[in-house]
Amino acid sequence: MAEPALVEPFRNAATIAEIRSCMNNLFDIFAEVKRQVKGENNRLAESELPRLWILSFTASESIIRWF
Known part of the structure; x- marks a missing residue:
């Protein structure tokens, strides 16, 4: 089943500001x-809202902890 999504691809590691x-x-x-x-x-049900997908080659430990 298809769901709405916002896809944000990054060539390099995404910074906190970019995220x-x-x-x-x-x-x-x-x-x-x-x-x-x-x-x-x-x-509108919550499940009908788009999901955010951030595609990044890598992510630092500090950015992962930030989430």
Whole structure:
């Protein structure tokens, strides 16, 4: 089954600032989806919101701990 997703690929290791930017993009998409659904007077299940996938060649221990 297909699910909505936001995919953010990185050629090099993603920094915390870049990951934060990806998260901001996801929250912008959440807000837009919620506005669309509200205008249609429908409800949106949490499972219908897109998931964020950050693809990075590597990640440092500090970034992994940050999450």
